[in-house]
Structure formats: structure tokens, C-alpha cells
Amino acid sequence: MTSASSNSLDHRISLRQRLALRGIDGVTLLVLPAVLFLLAVFIYPFIYGLILSFKPKEGGTFANYRTFFSDPFLYDTILTTLWLAVPVTIISIAIALPVAFRVRLMTHQRLLTTILVLPVTLGTVLVAEGLLNYLGPQGWFSRTLMLLGMIDRPVKLTNNYWGVFSSLIITGFPFTFLLTLSYVSGVDPALEQAAATHGAGSWQRFRHVMLPLLVPGLAIAFCLSFVQAFAVFPSAVLLGAPAGPTRVISIAAYQAAFEQYDYSMASAIAMIMAVVQLLIVVAVLGIRNMFYRGSTAGGKG
Amino acid sequence: MLLASSPFHEIRLDRLSRAFGAHNALKDVSLNIRKGEFIALLGPSGCGKSTALNCIAGLLSTTGGGIFIDDKRIDTLKPEDRGFGMVFQNYALFPHMTVRQNIGFGLKMRKVAKAEIEKRVEEALNLVRLQGQGHKLPGQLSGGQQQRVAIARAIVIEPPLVLMDEPLSNLDAKLRLEMRAEIRRIHNQLGATTVYVTHDQDEALSLADRVVVLRDGEIRQVGKPSDLYERPDHLDVAEFMGYRNRLTGKVIAKDGDRMSVAVGNATLTGTARASLKVGDTAVIAARADDVVAGTRSDQAVEAVVETIEYRGREFVGTARTPQGLELVFHAPQTAELGSAIWLTIDPARALAFAA
Amino acid sequence: MIRDTTIGAKLWITAVWVVVAFFVINLLAMIATVIMSSFATRWLGTWLPAGWTTNWYFTAWSEFQLSDVLIVTFQIAFTVVALSGLLGVTAAYALARRDFPGKKLVMLLFLLPLLVPPITFGIPLATVLYQAGVGGTFWGVVLANLVPTVPFVILVMIPFIEQIDPKIEAAARVFGAGTFQLFVHVLLPMLLPGILAALLLVLVRTVAMFELTFLTAGPTSQTLVVALYYSVFAAGVRAVQSIDAMAVVYMVTTLIWLLIALRFVNPTQIVARAKQQQTTA
Numbered sequence: 001m002t003s004a005s006s007n008s009l010d011h012r013i014s015l016r017q018r019l020a021l022r023g024i025d026g027v028t029l030l031v032l033p034a035v036l037f038l039l040a041v042f043i044y045p046f047i048y049g050l051i052l053s054f055k056p057k058e059g060g061t062f063a064n065y066r067t068f069f070s071d072p073f074l075y076d077t078i079l080t081t082l083w084l085a086v087p088v089t090i091i092s093i094a095i096a097l098p099v100a101f102r103v104r105l106m107t108h109q110r111l112l113t114t115i116l117v118l119p120v121t122l123g124t125v126l127v128a129e130g131l132l133n134y135l136g137p138q139g140w141f142s143r144t145l146m147l148l149g150m151i152d153r154p155v156k157l158t159n160n161y162w163g164v165f166s167s168l169i170i171t172g173f174p175f176t177f178l179l180t181l182s183y184v185s186g187v188d189p190a191l192e193q194a195a196a197t198h199g200a201g202s203w204q205r206f207r208h209v210m211l212p213l214l215v216p217g218l219a220i221a222f223c224l225s226f227v228q229a230f231a232v233f234p235s236a237v238l239l240g241a242p243a244g245p246t247r248v249i250s251i252a253a254y255q256a257a258f259e260q261y262d263y264s265m266a267s268a269i270a271m272i273m274a275v276v277q278l279l280i281v282v283a284v285l286g287i288r289n290m291f292y293r294g295s296t297a298g299g300k301g
Numbered sequence: 302m303l304l305a306s307s308p309f310h311e312i313r314l315d316r317l318s319r320a321f322g323a324h325n326a327l328k329d330v331s332l333n334i335r336k337g338e339f340i341a342l343l344g345p346s347g348c349g350k351s352t353a354l355n356c357i358a359g360l361l362s363t364t365g366g367g368i369f370i371d372d373k374r375i376d377t378l379k380p381e382d383r384g385f386g387m388v389f390q391n392y393a394l395f396p397h398m399t400v401r402q403n404i405g406f407g408l409k410m411r412k413v414a415k416a417e418i419e420k421r422v423e424e425a426l427n428l429v430r431l432q433g434q435g436h437k438l439p440g441q442l443s444g445g446q447q448q449r450v451a452i453a454r455a456i457v458i459e460p461p462l463v464l465m466d467e468p469l470s471n472l473d474a475k476l477r478l479e480m481r482a483e484i485r486r487i488h489n490q491l492g493a494t495t496v497y498v499t500h501d502q503d504e505a506l507s508l509a510d511r512v513v514v515l516r517d518g519e520i521r522q523v524g525k526p527s528d529l530y531e532r533p534d535h536l537d538v539a540e541f542m543g544y545r546n547r548l549t550g551k552v553i554a555k556d557g558d559r560m561s562v563a564v565g566n567a568t569l570t571g572t573a574r575a576s577l578k579v580g581d582t583a584v585i586a587a588r589a590d591d592v593v594a595g596t597r598s599d600q601a602v603e604a605v606v607e608t609i610e611y612r613g614r615e616f617v618g619t620a621r622t623p624q625g626l627e628l629v630f631h632a633p634q635t636a637e638l639g640s641a642i643w644l645t646i647d648p649a650r651a652l653a654f655a656a
Numbered sequence: 657m658i659r660d661t662t663i664g665a666k667l668w669i670t671a672v673w674v675v676v677a678f679f680v681i682n683l684l685a686m687i688a689t690v691i692m693s694s695f696a697t698r699w700l701g702t703w704l705p706a707g708w709t710t711n712w713y714f715t716a717w718s719e720f721q722l723s724d725v726l727i728v729t730f731q732i733a734f735t736v737v738a739l740s741g742l743l744g745v746t747a748a749y750a751l752a753r754r755d756f757p758g759k760k761l762v763m764l765l766f767l768l769p770l771l772v773p774p775i776t777f778g779i780p781l782a783t784v785l786y787q788a789g790v791g792g793t794f795w796g797v798v799l800a801n802l803v804p805t806v807p808f809v810i811l812v813m814i815p816f817i818e819q820i821d822p823k824i825e826a827a828a829r830v831f832g833a834g835t836f837q838l839f840v841h842v843l844l845p846m847l848l849p850g851i852l853a854a855l856l857l858v859l860v861r862t863v864a865m866f867e868l869t870f871l872t873a874g875p876t877s878q879t880l881v882v883a884l885y886y887s888v889f890a891a892g893v894r895a896v897q898s899i900d901a902m903a904v905v906y907m908v909t910t911l912i913w914l915l916i917a918l919r920f921v922n923p924t925q926i927v928a929r930a931k932q933q934q935t936t937a
């Protein structure tokens with residue numbers, strides 16, 4: 001185009017401009033590599049696993065699922081896992097909430113939060129290894145209790161339910177606490193002060209002001225903590241009794257995949273695992289929806 | 302700094318349009334900007350003035366029309382290829398660069414030699430009177446100083462066109478006046494072609510060679526500040542220029558462009574700004590300065606005082622006519638609230654529009 | 657803040673602190689056990705070890721081929737850091753700057769890998785990777801680890817990018833910066849603290865990520881934490897102290913990066929980012 005004829009000035013809105021008006025241009029395309037990557041290594045394997053679970057080594061389409069739900073050695077793993085994950089989550093939340101209420105008043109939270117972030121980043125394997133020594137029959141824990149005269153012979157806390165339970169608390173509580181703390185600090189202190197000036201005592205303030213505001217956050221914290229605990233794996237092997245009382249569902253899935261090389265069965269177990277997690281999450285979020293959802297930042301928020 | 306030597310004669314907006322979905326933010330705006338001219342785009346918020354500026358800068362694509370420097374079409378170029386300078390409302394200084402690096406940014410992008418950049422940045426610092434502040438970060442400067450950096454950054458590249466997007470709106474009243482004078486001084490010194498967006502008529506009138514009044518995405522009037530101030534073409538432009546008093550009545554006599562309009566029992570006279578004939582409904586518009594409390598006469602409107610304020614040399618008040626219209630007036634002495642007064646309107650300064 | 661001074665309130669506060677202290681003491685004692693054991697000549701049935709030595713570190717170093725494992729660990733971790741930075745920052749930029757149809761769906765896609773525990777998606781993912789022939793290799797481990805880290809970088813970076821005024825980018829453009837120059841001279845320096853924090857956390861997460869690496873690693877692509885698992889799993893073959901020495905090496909490796917990361921971010925961010933995004937989504 002050498003000169004701009006009046007035709008070229010006409011109101012022709014190009015496709016590029018129409019897309020740009022809807023927010024799609026070169027910049028938007030930057031999201032594509034990450035999206036494609038996750039479709040390939042996250043969504044695709046999930047769908048692949050789902051389909052694979054319906055193509056068992058032998059038997060009909062649902063053979064894997066039928067096997068799982070007819071063999072107590074397999075279906076009991078769900079109960080075993082829930083029996084670990086649910087108490088751990090409830091106890092973590094029940095302790096995290098009052099502690100978070102105290103910690104939010106502290107000006108120097110950083111040291112405590114840093115100590116608590118340790119087990120989250122050290123991971124389950126190290127915690128399991130440490131607890132094997134510490135909670136073992138000759139470990140400091142039992143020794144201290146004996147010294148205090150609370151017991152007369154070492155308590156058995158490893159290679160059973162309690163070993164896994166402790167390790168889940170050690171790695172799970174800090175996670176739950178830091179989540180809860182971020183919710184509790186997010187509530188505008190002026191709301192509590194306002195309640196106090198209207199004559200609400202500390203229990204009333206908690207019951208009628210803070211708790212309703214916190215329920216949505218606590219529900220999320222519950223879901224995330226539960227999902228982490230439900231996926232317990234290394235500590236159930238190292239600290240528990242992986243053949244018996246702490247044979248959790250991820251052990252069953254792992255054994256199917258890497259000991260029996262039955263990827264179809266392993267995928268079926270992984271899908272069952274996902275469904276159980278999903279059911280609990282949906283149930284908790286469903287309860288959450290019956291409460292107030294919105295800003296906790298006070299009037300200005 | 303030889304901006305005046307940039308080899309072009311005019312910048313032309315040719316039926317420039319921009320639509321956001323079904324909403325036309327800018328409709329067929331045509332304007333010729335001569336080299337060295339200071340143009341103000343004036344209008345209320347949402348009138349399309351910022352859209353126009355962003356289209357010229359290339360930050361928004363147009364949906365119709367073109368922008369030309371002489372015969373070269375530039376609206377198809379990316380913003381970085383247009384070579385304009387721009388001053389943003391919130392300054393948009395790079396927070397991680399020193400004042401010197403901020404000013405030199407455009408030159409660096411143009412791959413100017415280091416020594417040359419240093420020399421020109423120093424000149425620009427002197428021009429905006431920020432000698433000795435070059436090593437600071439923008440966060441260490443006051444609002445006025447940041448604005449000076451933003452101006453220096455825009456002019457140091459000697460652009461064919463400097464765009465200014467409400468550059469004074471973030472400053473307090475005193476600083477705003479001071480920076481207005483600075484912008485005027487710098488423009489006089491460099492003669493940079495400038496398009497200046499504002500919603501403040503004082504700013505537009507005091508700075509610009511020509512003012513473009515926009516409303517609903519369309520140009521309402523283009524003219525010298527004095528033309529706009531004294532002879533607005535439309536009632537809405539008049540309103541924007543401070544003609545706050547409007548009285549509606551019938552044209553009863555006509556002498557050239559002098560219209561006599563009957564408003565209630567009074568006969569008001571004004572200069573016609575529309576073609577009016579005897580019997581038409583007309584609006585007499587007048588500024589508060591030209592409505593004065595005086596004695597009862599055929600040319601005076603009766604009204605009841607509602608507020609009165611002392612303004613130093615005189616009083617300014619509002620009063621309501623029997624028809625329920627509110628008028629703003631000046632008075633040499635105070636008046637009793639609720640008392641009736643007679644307001645005369647300077648016939649030489651009043652304007653008559655079609656209703 | 658309101659403070660109660662009644663007896664009940666004081667008892668309640670004391671109880672809360674006792675619980676916290678109990679937890680912290682047990683946690684620190686557990687870590688101390690591991691460290692002490694790694695320096696112990698012999699530690700059986702006593703409060704403290706019989707004697708002190710640093711020999712276990714040399715034993716562990718040769719027995720577990722720690723130098724190889726460490727090299728592999730850092731090769732994997734830094735590759736994951738680089739790739740998740742590249743994929744994550746670009747995607748975060750698009751998500752912070754544009755609203756487009758389907759954006760909520762894309763956000764959900766980035767949230768899921770953080771909400772679903774690794775072992776759940778790791779098993780089908782490992783199956784696919786083994787089918788594709790990358791299972792058990794270096795790249796298999798890298799790919800698996802990228803699944804949670806790319807979304808993590810995205811969710812950490814979005815608020816960082818959102819707080820940068822788009823007018824500053826507009827200014828850079830107007831003054832002649834092309835896309836590359838805009839990135840190098842303006843965006844990168846302004847985003848650097850955020851990118852650094854996000855990538856350090858990715859490093860910590862990758863070094864500490866057990867499940868995904870465990871499911872996808874082969875003999876030559878094991879990271880430190882997987883090697884640690886195997887050595888604990890096969891305990892009895894090796895001396896406990898030697899395993900503990902390895903655990904200390906692992907702990908130090910993670911902690912160094914964690915401490916650096918904590919200079920840039922608040923500890924609550926390490927767990928709370930995903931949830932903040934989630935409540936607004």
C-alpha cells in the first residue's frame with residue numbers, strides 16, 4: 001500500500017482486532033505452552049489411566065473394580081486410610097484453630113512459623129526416618145515418659161498405627177496450621193472489636209463473629225489437609241505395618257503397579273482413590289456453602 | 302535540542318474511530334496538527350479523549366480511519382516504532398531505574414551512543430530543573446519532581462509528537478499551577494508538537510494553541526482558546542466553558558445577530574450562536590461573572606437569594622427564579638438570604654442558543 | 657486487640673501454648689535424634705551415644721554413592737527450576753494481563769495438580785511415562801516433577817505481575833522497547849524478587865518431592881530423598897548411623913535452600929498460595 005486510499009480507511013474490523021477485544025492476542029498465547037504441557041502430562045495420563053482401568057488384564061470392563069470391592073484385602077484399604085486421614089485432619093484443625101488465634105496476636109510470628117514450616121519442606125521420608133529413632137523402644141520419647149514415671153516399659157509407637165499417625169500429625173499439622181493462620185489473620189480485627197463494644201464476650205465473639213467468617217476457610221483447610229493425609233505413602237511403609245493395620249490405599253496401588261506390574265489394576269485403584277478424595281471434598285464444600293461466603297476484611301474489603 | 306527541525310509539516314488524524322464491541326468510544330475524529338502546535342483534547346470523562354491519545358500512541362488499535370505524518374501512514378505501526386514521547390497520568394516511571402536511566406531509556410532503545418545519551422540526559426535534567434537529582438530512584442522524589450522526570454523522558458528523544466495524558470491530575474492545586482507554567486515554558490523553549498489530554502478547561506485554555514472539545518467520542522468544536530471561551534458553537538461546549546446560567550425564553554426581536562429573548566417578565570439580550578428567528582425558543586447562556594445583582598429594570602430577572610459567599614473583593618451567590626431556575630451571580634455587597642434581588646445579564650457577553 | 661484477664665482465659669492460653677511447646681519440642685527432638693545418631697559411634701539403650709565420630713558421613717558417602725546421587729538431585733532440581741520458571745512465568749504473565757473466555761477453566765487446570773496429591777496422579781502418570789519410554793530416566797523424573805511446580809510458579813507469580821502497573825509497560829513500548837527489550841530491561845528486573853522466591857520454593861519442593869520421583873525414577877535418576885527411602889526401607893543391611901548421616905545430608909540440602917527462600921517469602925505463603933488463589937477463583 002503506497003498511499004492510503006479512502007477504501008483502506010473504511011470500518012473493517014479485522015479478525016485480529018475482534019479477538020483482541022475478547023482478550024485474545026499475542027500475550028494471551030503465552031499461556032499456551034503451560035496449558036499444553038499440563039494437558040499432556042496431567043490430564044492425558046488421568047484419562048489414560050481411567051480408560052486403562054476399564055481394560056483389565058483379564059475379565060470384563062469392570063473386572064478391576066469388581067475385584068477391588070470383593071477382596072477385603074483391597075477394599076479394606078479405603079477404611080484403613082480413612083481411619084488415619086480423618087482423625088489426623090480433625091485433630092490438626094482442632095489444634096490449629098486456637099493456636100492460630102493466639103499466634104495472630106504475636107508480633108514475632110516468624111520464628112514459630114519458620115519452625116513449623118520445617119516438617120513441610122523436609123517431607124515425609126525424613127520425618128519417618130527421624131521418628132523411627134525418636135519414637136522407637138529405645139528412643140527419647142519413651143525414655144522421657146519412663147523417667148517421668150508415666151509408664152514402666154517403652155510404649156510401642158513404631159511399626160503400627162500410631163507411628164503413621166504421629167508422622168501424619170508432624171507433617172500435617174504445620175500445613176493445616178499455616179493455612180488456618182492465613183485465614184485467621186485475614187479477618188479484620190475491627191470486626192471482633194466491634195463485637196466487643198456491642199457487649200459480646202470472648203466465647204460469643206468466637207461463636208457469632210469469627211467462626212461464621214472462618215468456616216469457608218476452614219473447610220478449604222480441611223479439604224487440603226485431608227487430601228494430603230489420604231495420600232499417605234512413605235510413612236505408612238516405613239513407620240507402619242504395611243502388610244496389616246496401615247496397609248493404606250496408596251500401598252495397594254503401588255504394589256499393583258510396581259510389584260505385580262498390573263498397570264490396569266493400579267490405575268483402577270488410583271481412580272478409586274481420586275473418587276474417595278473427591279467425595280469427601282465435595283461433601284465438605286457442600287457443607288461450606290451453607291455458610292457465609294465473602295469478604296472477611298470488614299467494610300472496606 | 303532542535304525539535305523544530307524534525308522533517309515533517311503536519312500530523313493528520315483522518316476519520317479516526319475506535320469501537321469497543323458495540324460501544325463507539327471514538328467516532329470519525331479528523332484533525333490536522335501543525336508542527337509545533339500545542340493541541341488540548343478537552344472533555345468530560347468518558348468523552349473519548351484518552352482513547353484518542355492511546356490510539357495515537359499505538360497503545361490501542363484503531364477500528365477505523367488512519368493517522369498520518371505528512372503522507373506516511375503510522376497507525377499500522379507498533380507503539381515502539383512510532384517514535385513518540387508520552388507523559389502518563391501516574392507518571393509510569395520505571396521504579397527500578399534511576400532518574401538518569403529513566404530519562405535515557407528511550408535513547409538507549411534507539412541505540413544512541415553512551416556519551417551522547419549522557420549529554421542529552423544532562424541537558425534534559427537542566428531543562429526540567431532537576432540538576433543533581435539524576436542518581437535518585439523515582440520513589441525518592443516528590444510528585445512534582447516525578448512529573449518533571451516523566452516530561453524529561455518524553456522530550457529527550459526529540460519526538461515528532463509529545464503526548465500528555467492528564468499529566469497534572471495527580472498533583473495538588475498549588476503544584477498543578479506551577480507545573481502548568483513549567484509545561485508552557487518548556488513548550489515555548491522547544492516548540493515540540495504536543496497533544497495534551499485534560500478534563501480541566503483552565504488547563505486547556507491556558508496551555509493550548511488550539512483546543513479540541515470532545516463529547517461522546519465526537520469532536521464538538523475546535524478552536525483557539527479565546528474562540529471557545531467567547532464563542533462556543535454549542536450549548537454543551539458553552540456549559541463546559543463556564544456558561545453556567547441558562548435561561549429559556551422566546552425570541553421577540555432580532556437585530557443582526559443580537560437577539561432579544563423574553564424570559565418571564567424580563568427581556569434579555571445576547572449574541573446569537575445559532576440561526577434563530579423571531580418566535581423561536583432560545584436559551585440565553587451567561588457566565589457567573591456576567592450576572593450581576595443590580596436594580597429593578599426591564600432587563601433584569603427577579604430571583605430569591607439561596608446562598609451567598611464572601612470571595613474577597615465581592616460576593617458570589619446563587620438565587621432561584623420564579624420558574625425554578627438556579628442562577629449563579631456576583632454582587633458588590635452581601636444580600637439577605639431569602640430576599641428578592643434583580644439580576645442583570647451583560648448583553649455584550651451573553652449568548653443565545655437554539656433550545 | 658482484646659485481651660482477656662479472667663482465670664479461664666489464662667488457663668486456656670496456657671493450654672494452647674503447652675500444646676505448641678509439646679509439638680515443637682518433639683519436632684526438634686526428633687531432628688536432634690537424627691543428627692546425634694549420625695555422629696554416634698554406638699547408641700543403644702542409653703540417653704546419649706557412647707562416643708562421637710564423623711566416620712558415618714564418609715561411610716554413607718561411599719556406601720550410598722552420595723556424590724552421584726547429589727549430582728543427579730541437583731541436575732534434576734535445576735532443570736525443573738529452569739523449565740517451570742520458563743513455562744510458569746510466561747503463563748502467569750498472560751493470566752495476569754488478559755481476561756479471555758475460558759480463563760476460569762485454565763485456572764482450574766493449574767489448580768488441580770496442586771490440590772490432587774502426587775501419589776494419586778503419579779501412578780497413572782508413571783504408567784504413561786513408562787509406556788512412552790521415558791519412565792525411569794532423567795527426563796521422566798523432570799517431567800513428573802514439573803506437573804506440580806509449573807502451576808505453583810504460575811500461582812505465585814500472578815499477584816506479583818498484577819501489582820506492576822501496565823502503564824509502565826506501555827511507557828516502555830512508547831519509548832521504543834520491543835518485546836524482547838521490554839522483557840529484559842523492564843519486566844525482568846521488576847519481577848526478579850518474585851521469580852527468585854518462586855524458583856527457590858520450586859527447588860525446595862523438588863528436592864523434597866518423594867512420591868513423583870519415587871514412581872518415575874530408575875537406578876540412575878534417583879534423587880536424594882528416594883535414595884534415603886530405599887536405605888531406610890532396607891534398614892538392617894546398613895548401620896542406622898550411616899542412614900542417619902544420609903538423612904542429615906538430605907536435611908542440610910533442603911534447609912539451605914529453604915533458609916534462602918525464607919528471606920524472600922513469608923512461611924505461610926509456602927502452603928497458602930494455592931488456597932488464596934482458590935478462594936478467589
